[in-house]
Each structure stands twice: as C-alpha cells, then as structure tokens.
Amino acid sequence: MEPIKRPGGRSARVRDAVRQATLAELAEKGYGGLTVENVAERSGVHKTTVYRRWGSVEGLISDALELAREEPWPIPDTGTVEGDLRGVARLVQSGFADPEEGPVSSAFVAAAMQSPDAAAALHGFFQARHEQSALVVRRAVDRGELPGTVDAHELIRAAVAPIYYRLFVTHEPVTEADADRAADAALAAARAGVL
Template sequence: MKPVASASRRPTAVGRGKKMRTAVLEATIAELTETGYAALTVDGVAKRAAVHKTTIYRNWKDSTNLVADALASHFAQDIPIPDTGAVDSDLRELARTLISTMTTRAGQALLVTVLSDAVRIPQLAEVKSALFGDRFRRAAIVVTRAIERGELPADTDPTELLKTLAAPLYFRLVFTGEPVDESTADHAVRVALAAARAHALPPV
C-alpha cells in the first residue's frame, strides 16, 4: 500500500504559468465575493485554487498585490460597446449592462472593494483609477459617433457625458443601496443627454 502524500507535499493541481495564474486570480475574485477584502487570506485563495501557498507568495508580494492584480485582470475584460445607430439606445444599453453586471453578488463585492478599500490602499486606488479610465476610453466612441451624426453638440466631452450618466447609478449602487433597474438606467441616460444638449456639461 502506497503512503499518502502529506498536504504540504501534494502536487499543484493546476500546473504552472498561465494556467496557474488564471486559477489563482479567479480564486481571488471568488474569495472576495464570499468573504470580502478584510477577511481574505492567501491560505483561502490557495486552497480554492488548488495550489500551494508558497506558489502564490512566489508570484505575488502579499494579499493586497494579489487582490489588485485579480481586480485589474477581471475588469480589463472587453465590454460590449453598442452601435445601434442612435445615441439614446446606445447609452441605454451601456447603462443597463453596467447595472446588470454590478448588481450580481460578485459585482457588488468587487465594487465595494474597489471603491471603499481603495481609500486606504494605494494599490487598489491605482486599480480604481485604471478601471474608470479604461471604461471611459472604451465607451467614448458612442459619444463621438453621436457628435458625427449631429445628435450632440460638437463640443460635447465624451468623458463628462459618461460621468454624468454613471454618477447616479454608482451613487445608488454604492452609497444609498436604492434599487436600480432598467428604468433607473433609462432615466440616467435622459438626464445625461439633456445636460449635453443644453450645453450644461464642461466642454472639450
């Protein structure tokens, strides 16, 4: 009868390199969702990812760097940018997608981590800045196309319009906990477009 290998000597189940990194980052997101940032541990991530704790420490300095990397990787995924031919419907799709993503259990946990813990943790603050910067850059084409079609004033700043659209949604999601749904998204779109068309937003 062969001896049973001790837990400390068991082989890494997910291998090395890209496969290991993917498993660890996905496990980190799952742990954030279940426990929150304050209770997250490298031990918990290692167990969920089926890797040794030493594997994580060889690749990430500490749990904060691990979380920052996991969040950056998660939010760097491409988001669908609608092209319906009209700015109103394009922005409605964007706003509704934001709500549907952020109202999942995982979305809420990640949002709290990025927006709340970033106040005191520099690495997470960098992730937050990169996250919003990336989102605004990706979605700017929606506003640019609308200007080219004559649907919005020529001096409309895409980022300012998108901030005006997103602000009331994030306020409910993060601060007040009020319900958000498609009607919330549609109202935010109407307000943002009205402000742009009235030249009430800071110009380019």
C-alpha cells in the first residue's frame, strides 16, 4: 500500500523555513554574503538537507523567487489609467526604498546578473508581475482610455524600466516624482501608438 502524501506537512514547513532564512540573509548580507551554511543555521534545517534539496545559493534564490512569483501584488485601482500606472510605478519605487524589502529585491537582481538559474527565476517572477499589472491596462482599454491595440505588458515594462535603470545602472535615488514621470512617459507613448 502506497503511503498517503499529505499536502503541506514537514516538507512545506522546511521549505518555508529555508525561504524565510534565505530572505533574511539576503536582507542582512546581500547576494554576496548569502551562503547555504548560514541559511541552514538560520532556518534550523540541517545543511545536508539544504544542499540536497536546493543545491546552491542559486537554488535558494530561484526557489524564493518562484514562491514570490505566486504571491498576489496589490494592483492599484484609482479609476484612471494615469493613477493606476503611477500606482504600479510607485509600488516598484517604494519596494526598493523599503528597508527590509529593498535589499532583498536588489539581491535578486544582483543574483540574476551572475547566475543563469537566478536569471530564469527572476524572468518568471517579472512575467507574473507584468501579467498581474496588465489588469490596469485592460481596465483602461475597457473604459476607452487606451486603444485596444496597446500591448499591456510593454506598457507596464515601459512604466517601470526607468526605475530599474536609475537603481541598477546609474545608481541614482528614485523618488515618487521619478516614478510618476516614468509612468506618464509610458502612457504618452501608449497613447501615441508606440506601444
């Protein structure tokens, strides 16, 4: 007789403990300071288990991103496309400005620049966020604020790309005004038929 597999259980608790430890280590030490040994110690999971299941730091990051991809994102609903796009851009801006969330998000980007596995996981994470955020564009099309030909994913990318450029290319601070300007420029491009 086959043993009955229980949803959750010990395996889910181990995964959650390791994920929480990974996020805490990233917040404190960044990608460069992340080690399997420290995650194992912080999580209370034996390091051989962590190595067997996740294999490496990249495996830990990939798993954390995979789980984060499934979490809902608070999509703005202001009643206008301008307000909604600004809200999406401000979510990105404020996430990186947050003292706990910001270092983790930055570490994910740093890991993706150095690891193909982490890059693939980050790509999947962004695909999920773009799909969730595309709702603001679809609502705008339904309200007649945008043409039905606009590419929702491209509009979202265009609205947040300047934030990432400032953070990771030029290493400039990003304010709410910067986020609003990025959203407004993307909206102007969409209305002009560029997107």
